[in-house]
Amino acid sequence: MNSHHADHGAEIEAAIDVALPALGLDVKAKLVAGQGMWSLPALPEIGLRSLVMSDGPIGVRGVRWTAADPSIALPSPTAMAATWDPGLIRRAGRLLAQEARRKGVHVLLAPTVNLHRSPLGGRHFECYSEDPFLTGAIGTGYVRGVQEGGVGTTVKHFVANDAETDRFTVDNLVDERTLRELYLTPFEMIVAGAKPWGVMAAYNSVNGPTMTEHDELQNGVLRGEWGFDGAIVSDWFATRSTTGAIDGGLDVAMPGPHTVYGEALAAAVRAGEVEESTVDEAVRRVLRLAARTGVWDRVAPAVAADELPAPLDGVAMARELAGRAFVLLRNRDEVLPLDAARHGTVALIGAAARDARVLGGGSVQVFPEHVVSPLEGLRAALPEGALTYRIGADPTDELSVAGNGFELRAVCRDAEGTVLGEDTLPHGMVQWFGTDLPDGVTLDRLHSVEITGRFTPRESGLHSFGTKGLGAFTLSVDGTVLFDGVAVADGLDPFEAFFAAPAERAKAELVAGKTVEVGLIYTVPDLTGAPVASISCALVHREPQLDADELIEEAVAAASVSDAAIVVVATTERVESEGFDRADLRLPGRQDELVQRVAAVNPRTIVVVNAGSPVEMPWRDEVAAVMLSWFPGQEGGSALADVLLGDTEPGGRLPTTWPVRLDDAPVTQVRPRDGKLSYDEGVFIGYRAWQRGDAEPAYWFGHGLGYTEWSYEDARVVGPDTVDGDGRVMVTVHNSGIRDGREVVQVYASRPDSAVDRPHRWLAGFATVKCAAGARATVEITLPRRVFAHWDGEWAVEAGEFELHIGRSVADGRLVRTVTP
Incomplete structure (x- = not known):
């Protein structure tokens, strides 16, 4: 913990010792329960203000899930891990803390440090890596950065929340060695290395x-073995039992x-089912969290105002992080970087x-003030007239939340139709929780919400309109009611209203440039007994569907007369999202066909993969270059x-292995x-x-190319200096190319004669190094003793020598040394 005076922890405990005896049971039981969707109650009698929590891992949403309150959107967690740079992610954490303070948020519900157990995991993109050591290192950087900014974290989801199917009810059966060596390791590393103020318990x-x-x-x-002294917060709606939760260690x-x-908790104490001392310990930890984050007036915050990091430029940080995360998988004949002057048309x-x-x-979703698309980025960077654009193939035929061409607002009415209040809508979605309503609107009087306004189409033809959410809807376009009906839940997930697919309801023939009135009336259901009173509805839309064959032909024709072709392929929200797992790894729609057709007419075809997790790439050997942009923020x-034109080197390395095919x-x-x-x-x-x-992956863990060449010249093992100490390896690399560059030096351990059933190699350490063209650099990589240990009822290290394989990926050991830990 970053404290502006050495005895801050003692001050917090002393303040708690004074405050706790003065609190009655009912007050204590209330303090450990959410007062609404995102906050804990205030206790003015002890100077405690309400503590506010917020998603998420790539941006700070705040208490309003709406584009009316924009947020900086950083690249996905897989992209963060692809940088292999905990220091860079620490800076990103400081930016997120800055965003949190701006939005009045005290605790960030992040980072997600579950593992990539399977590429089918629906939240794969929200987790860092398949490797526990890399995950722990990146997560440690993230937590340090956020908490250096005076904002708490809740490292999640503890533990083994590695898939989405039946996530509320599934019992994951994991043997103790696997649990310790893989799934618990990132949490343990972060507790030891960053001292997080919170952890989130999984469903x-x-x-x-x-x-x-x-x-x-x-x-x-x-708590017992690792010494974690922070608060354990439940995932949302995860708790089932009062006595089970409080006795099991859950604080909030x-x-x-x-x-x-x-x-319910106060009643359980009075009934003799729960010891009041157990409640006291939970309250102690909540007060400790409140003190650290600065919402308890009796104690100074963990980070004083004059100790806060210097302000960061969020836009610049998002751009830098994205470029550092891009992974260049293939670069035949050095087609990249492109030389706009030499290559002409694109x-x-x-x-x-x-x-x-x-x-x-x-829940990672935030609403940035603006988004720079590849089309906008390349148009700005290339000479005028150099770039042509064609759709080629649309990955989805779903409707999306009304955006381009719409001017909308939300009007709230009571049962008699009287207007209670209004709110502007940057797009067609309303998401309000609890009392987070427009001025003048209260839940007890709110009867309907009308999303209303105007739409000016970009294209003539049949436009599709629909709804997203659960409940009764009336949809009208140009004065005609197109739908009047009810959407009901299909499953048990309480977030289905937010994550479910949009539903098409009707079509309307519209003319480009001719403005029409649009409206969607949502009748608010009876919220009595609901865990959280939430209002969620959306007007969704899709432009006229163009002939798919014609779109591909137009793209192929454009590619055939251009000096280079850049094809951006992507997954959709129906493929990668919280709430469900993936069924396959195929790109949706006809995108594979598009790539193959373009590559057949242009040998300088570059494919950019806009996906948060692995996809099958059956065309990868047919194209000149493949670049992973992840979800780039x-x-x-x-x-x-920046990266395609060589202003920035692609700095990323794979944080997870990419298969050729799912099978x-x-x-x-x-x-x-x-x-x-x-x-x-x-x-x-x-x-x-x-x-x-027996199968070979498409690309191994750790793989990634740059725009220069590297030679690994020497490695020297130092230490460990004590029996239980960490070792080090000093690696000298030579940038033998003609460009400055950045390399990720990776060290993998192995034990060929091990008596333990081990992996062939496993990650033991890494470091990034930046070097000018023609120069050499020596990088020092720490080898924690624990990376050599296995779990056998306790941590044990086999006697004797381990091999160290030093190179550019798990399959690329250029230097081999030995170490005796």
């Missing part, structure tokens, strides 16, 4: 107990006001080039232009059987499993 169960009640893992391991039940804590192709997907679906288009992937089972999901593969996920199989 799922692990080996029986649900995680919000898991005494062994929360009280025994997290979110959201409120209807939770298993509050009145054909840019793909729906995602115009309408970029900059973030994944679900709001400045993705500018960063892409080759070692772990594909993400759907429970009879409520249980068995991690039968044990410690062999990701590259650890690929090394044991």
Whole structure:
């Protein structure tokens, strides 16, 4: 913890010792329960203000899930991990803390440090890596940065929340060695290296107990073994039992006001089912969190105002981070970087080039003030007339939230039709929680919300209109009612209203440039007894569907007469999102066909993959270059232009192994059987499993190319200096190319004669190094003793020598040395 005076921790505990005895049971039970969707109650009698939490990992939404309150949108967590640079991510964390303070947020619900157990995991993009060591290192940088900015974190989701199917009820069966060596390791590293102020308990169960009640893992391991002194917060709607949760170590039940804590917790104490001292310990940890974040007036915050980091430029940070994260997988004949003056014309192709997907679906979603698409970025960077654009193939036929061409507002009415209040809408979605309503509007009087305004089409033809959300809707376009009906839930997920697919309701023939009136009336359902009173509805739209064959032909024709072709392919929100797992790894729509057709007529075809997690690329050997842009955040288009034109080197390396096809992937089972999901593969996920199989991946963990060449000249092992100390390896590299560059030096351990069933190689250390053309640099990489240990009821290190393989990926050991840890 970054404190402006050495005894800050003692001051907090002393203040708690004074305050706690003065609080009655009902007050204490209330304090550990959410008062609404995002906050804990204030206790003015002790100078405690309300503590506010907010999603998410790539930006700070604030308490309003709306584009009316814009946020900086950084690249996806997979992109952050692709930088292999904890220091850079620490700076990103400081920016997020700055954003949180601007929005009045005290605790960020991030980072997500679950592992890429399978490429089918729906929130794969929201997690860092398949490797626990890389995940822990990046997560440590993130937490340090955020908390240096005086804002708390809740490292999530503790633990083994690695898939979305039946996430509320699944019991994940994980043996102890696997749990310790893989899934617990990132949390343990972050607790040790960053001292997080919070951890979030997952929805799922692990080996029986649900995680919000898991005494062994929360009280025994997290607090007892690791010394975690922060607060454990439930995932939203995860808690099931008052006694189970409080005795199992859960401090805060979110959201409120209807939770298993509050009145229910006070009643359980009075009934003799829960010890009041157990409640006191939870309250102590909540007060500790409040003190650290500066919402308790009796104690100075952990980071004083004069200790806060210098302000950061969010737009510049988003652009830098995106460029550093791009992974160049293939670069035949050094087609990249492009020389605009020499190469002349460029054909840019793909729906995602115009309408970029900059973030994944679900709770990571924020609303940036602006988004730079690849089309905008390249138009700004290339000479006038050099760029042509064609759609080529649209990855989705779904409707999306009304945006381009719409001017909308939300009008709130009571049952008699009287207007209670209004709100501006930057797009066609309304998402209000609890009392987060427009001025003058109260839940008890709110009867309907009307999204109303005007639409000026870009294209003539049949436009599709529809709804998103659950409840009764009346949809009208140009004065005609097109739909009047009710949308009902299909599943049990309480977030279905937010994450479910939009529904097409009707079509209307419209003329380009001719403005029409549009309206969607949403009748608010009875919210009595709802866990959180939420209003969620959206007007959705799709432009006229053009002939798919013609679109591809137009793109191929443009590519055939251009000096280079850039094809941007992408997944959609129906492919990568919270709430469901993936069914396959194929690009949606006819994008594979598009790439193959373009590559057939232009040998200088460059494919940019706009996806947060692996996709199959059957054309990868047919194109000149393949670049991963991940979900690149709001400045993705500018960063892409920087990298493609050589102003920035692609700095990323793969944080997860990419298969040729799904059938080759070692772990594909993400759907429970009879409520249980068995991690039968044990410690062999990701590259650890690929090394044991017959199939070769498309690209190995750690792979990534730059725009220069590197020679690995020497490596020298130093230490460890003590029996239990860490070792070091000094690696000298030579930038033998003609451009300045950045390299990620990777060190993998192996034990060929091990008596333990181990991976062939596993990540032991890494470091980034920047070097001028022709220059040499020596980088020092720490080798923690723990990376050599295995779990056998306790951590043990086999006696004898381990090999170190030093190179550019797990499959590229250019230098080999030995170490005796």
